[in-house]
Amino acid sequence: MSDSQRSALVTGATSGIGRATAKKLISDGWTVFAAGRRQQQLETLATECEQLPGRLVLVATDVTDNASIDALFSTVEAAGGVDTILNIAGGALGAESIADANIDDWQWMIETNVLGSLRIIQKFLPMLRAHGEGTILNLTSTAGVVAYEGGGGYNAAKFGQHALTGALRLEEAEHNIRVVEVLPGLVKTEEFASKRMRGDESKAANVYAGVSKPLTADDVADVCSYAVNLPHHINLDEIVMRPVKQAAQHKLIRDEGTL
Template sequence: MSPSTERSADRSAAPTAVVTGASSGIGAATARRLAAEGYRTVLTARRAERIEALAAELTAAGHQALAHVLDVTDRPAVDAFADRLGPLAPGSVLVNNAGGALGLDPVATGDPADWRAMYEVNVLGVLNVTQALLPALVASGDGTVLVLTSTAGHGTYEGGAGYVAAKHGAHVLAETLRLEVCGQPVRVVEIAPGMVRTEEFSLTRFRGDAERADAVYAGVAEPLTAEDVADTVAWAVTRPPHVNVDLLVVRPRAQASNTKVHRER
């Protein structure tokens, strides 16, 4: 963090929203939405130029926003980030958004390296940041851990086993943590989006193959947008402190399940 970031990382009256994977898509949209709700946003991702530009955008709009380059799979870096962040004000939120999918291969031919990479970011990344920030969230007297999973964490589909397994892991992490912190002043919320069209998710999954990425949404008139999910996140975390939204599944109207999607011809 820069010197100005260090000064701003002190406890303040405004609650803090730490958003992982804030460089694009749902993460960036969530940061904008929570900034509008009055949170001091701390934007983390691996791409410095993206989060710095977003922090500048939010600051220019009159919001408190800080950018911090972070790889959630790097535990020493995560711990150092938490130490620099320091105490948190009541109402602060951790949004575990960093994640992603690689490939659409069947179990018989799936690349173990892809499976490992997906587990590292979708499960261990959530574990790293949650463990690092949980003490400060509890000490604040009113904290929230939010995990962005997926409908893939609640159902299977052919070709998706690696991603599905990882998101099931993230779901179980959130569910178990909720049991373990019961009685402490922290909520654990899981938001599980279905089909969301963002600029990078499917493109990353298919390693830059735009044709395959576009085919995912072919004929679907209105898939969810990043802003739809961000609105859902904001609603969940701004409920009164005694209200916990355990699990909220959000899909576009055209999607009834992971394998049932209406496509217009």
């Protein structure tokens, strides 16, 4: 597979950062296998990408289900394989304290963020090793390196994914697999906060209230694309990105009168 025939699997491609990253790579001329749970959103993505130079293959996939991942692998393998995996599927659910946390929420976050990435990686590692210049990019979060009140479950999941990524980089260097981690801070997307707050749009809006320029899905997609488009010998191990207004996890500047 030459540089002009780069091919990637992008999970979480139905919305937010995953969707934006799939579109960005297709714009760059890649073949992209867009994996996500919602077929309708995948078909909408296909319509949006019709005039772009790359090639899009839609694969309805649930990263928490082994049979679904087996089917995904079969589709990718039959279509020529990939050299790059971008694990972007994930999310947060709930903002309760640990004392009041819902175990089912934690279970979902760990299944989706940590074990979902693990399942994809284990399934596709032999393909990436055989390619000779494979890349795995895991989208984690600044929540994976700094804990905060009300974030215990998401912290636990993203800390776990962060640790998985670090161990993978050490283990797979001998197979010439590049392992990249992108850790965004505050990103405003159409679904992340809404889902976390169980559809309470007022609470979701409060997450971003007064922050005039949070990161966007396109911002993160640009960084992910840049990292995997670099010559293979260059590894951006960990890329922490935040809006300027978020100087640290605990310091967010909210401007008065800004919605």
